[in-house]
Amino acid sequence: MLRFTTLQLRDAVLAEDVVHEAISAAISSAQYNGRGSLKSWVFAILRNKIIDVIRERNRHPTESFIEDDENDDAFDGKGHWKKTHKPSDWGQPENNLDNEQFWVVFEICLNHLPVNTARVFMMREHLGFELKEVCRELNLSDSNAWVIMHRARSQLRKCLELNYIRGGRLS
Amino acid sequence: MMNCKQATRLVSQSQDRELSLPERIRLRFHLLMCSGCSNYNKQMSFIRKAMQKLRER
Numbered sequence: 715m716l717r718f719t720t721l722q723l724r725d726a727v728l729a730e731d732v733v734h735e736a737i738s739a740a741i742s743s744a745q746y747n748g749r750g751s752l753k754s755w756v757f758a759i760l761r762n763k764i765i766d767v768i769r770e771r772n773r774h775p776t777e778s779f780i781e782d783d784e785n786d787d788a789f790d791g792k793g794h795w796k797k798t799h800k801p802s803d804w805g806q807p808e809n810n811l812d813n814e815q816f817w818v819v820f821e822i823c824l825n826h827l828p829v830n831t832a833r834v835f836m837m838r839e840h841l842g843f844e845l846k847e848v849c850r851e852l853n854l855s856d857s858n859a860w861v862i863m864h865r866a867r868s869q870l871r872k873c874l875e876l877n878y879i880r881g882g883r884l885s
Numbered sequence: 886m887m888n889c890k891q892a893t894r895l896v897s898q899s900q901d902r903e904l905s906l907p908e909r910i911r912l913r914f915h916l917l918m919c920s921g922c923s924n925y926n927k928q929m930s931f932i933r934k935a936m937q938k939l940r941e942r
Contacts (some may be wrong), residue, residue, distance in 0.1 A: 754942055761940075793888030801924040807931040811938050820935060838901070839936040845901040856902075864897035871928050 715760055721833055722764050722841070732767060736760035765841055768851055788868070801871065804879055816878060823873035827866055834859060835866035887915050892922045896929055 715736075719729040740756045788799035795801075810816040827835060837848045849859050887895075892915045895908055904912065916923045 751942070754940075757940075789888075789890045793890035795889050795921040800921040801928060803920075803924055804928060804931070807928070808934065811935065817939075817942070820939070839933065840940065842940075860894075860898050860901060863901055864894055867897050867900075867929055867932055868893065870932055871925065874928075874932075 715757070718836070719760065719764060721829065722836060723767060724833070728767070732763050733760065736763050739763075761841060765843075768837075768841075768843075788872075799872075802875060802879065804875075810878075819874065819878045819881075823870050823877065826873060827869060831862055831866045831869070834862045838863060886918075887911050889915075889919060889922050892916065892919065893925050896922070896926045900929065900933060 715733050716729060719733050720726050723729050723732065736756060736759045739759050788796060790796050824832070824836075834848055834852065834854070837843045837851070838845055843851075845856075845859050845863070848854070849856060854862070892912060895904060895912045898904065899912075916926055
């Protein structure tokens, strides 16, 4: 929880406070009804707290989010897939969503995204911000944000293909 | 015809913005012809589903 919060808020001290608050709120509230896992319930509270903090502040980081486009090594000079990098057929991947082993690999792949890429991707796909809001908060242009999202998705895809699909774990 | 690099870029952007009509037509045509990008497209939908499922876990 702390790692995720620190990633989103870019402030370790603030992150500790927010996690502490979320856990306190969880303990003091009698809302938890035993349905669903306790972890996901505390995470739901935490997620809302993070969203509040992000929306409240208006920061303009100067760090650069755009590094070299390393996606490029998947394509040849004409922009077509290199044979070794061409996405394979995953069959019916939805069948894996109930597979614990899948989630282990998926979370490892998420944790392997570069920090700046992960921050944008998780704001969009985990916290559920519109990309416009992500751009405003992080002071990114639309096209920067598209490049980062594309990079994050492509890296996740590649990581899953190498470590899960080709690892023969496809169910 | 657009190449795979451009096609994958549009596939990703289609999850963050509405593509223009010409973009959609050119992309659809490319996906019909290219199994690699067609797989990529399905995998992007799957990753989004997995991220939604992750929230509920």
